[in-house]
Amino acid sequence: MAISLSHRQKAIAVLLLAGLVFYLLSWSSFGRLAQWPFIILTTFIHELGHGLTAIVVGGEFVSMHLYADASGLAKLRLPNNGLSRALAAAGGLLAPSLFGGVLIWAGRSTKRSSRVFLALSIVMLFSCILWIRSLFGLTVIGGLGVGFLALARLRRPGLHQFLIQFIGVHMLVDTLTRTLGYLMSSSAKVDGSIRHSDTAAIADALVGPPLLYGILIAISALSIFWFSLRATYFR
Numbered sequence: 001m002a003i004s005l006s007h008r009q010k011a012i013a014v015l016l017l018a019g020l021v022f023y024l025l026s027w028s029s030f031g032r033l034a035q036w037p038f039i040i041l042t043t044f045i046h047e048l049g050h051g052l053t054a055i056v057v058g059g060e061f062v063s064m065h066l067y068a069d070a071s072g073l074a075k076l077r078l079p080n081n082g083l084s085r086a087l088a089a090a091g092g093l094l095a096p097s098l099f100g101g102v103l104i105w106a107g108r109s110t111k112r113s114s115r116v117f118l119a120l121s122i123v124m125l126f127s128c129i130l131w132i133r134s135l136f137g138l139t140v141i142g143g144l145g146v147g148f149l150a151l152a153r154l155r156r157p158g159l160h161q162f163l164i165q166f167i168g169v170h171m172l173v174d175t176l177t178r179t180l181g182y183l184m185s186s187s188a189k190v191d192g193s194i195r196h197s198d199t200a201a202i203a204d205a206l207v208g209p210p211l212l213y214g215i216l217i218a219i220s221a222l223s224i225f226w227f228s229l230r231a232t233y234f235r
Contacts, residue, residue, distance in 0.1 A: 049095020
């Protein structure tokens, strides 16, 4: 059913407000501290993307570790072929964009926002049971999951809509800043140790330099956000 112009204007206003709040928070140390849990949430989605893609290609999602420096590591068992390894690596890189696009789309209506917000809290809590094995990850994602679940039970659809939009915008900004820099690198620091980046893993599994795959993933990630915004607000 087509959304009315008044509802569309309201949803766009919420989206812009979420972006403004994110921008203002980034200018102060307190604001950056307030953003930190959402940065960890983006890392969680990134590692979850690796794991779920591994399951789709016939592998196993063994465990996930999250660290205080906002890095993470997904331990996987994959079929012995390059395509499966490449897809599992790309799944993590594209997950924040895909998930952020879904959140922006869901934020168009208060009812859908509340449902997606509840689903997000459940995914976080089940991930703590099934995959997260670092104490830091269990504390942060488990704490956020419990907090989000408590908020989801409140009859505050406007609050749910704002939070869903805020998280979606955060993942968009994170893609444009931290993630894009990571895409163009062949190495990454994970809990203080230097490891191959995901784009280097794709290059090892297929052919070509990591930079090529970084550019392709960056174009794909930005395209996902563009189409999600277009489908949500400009149709």
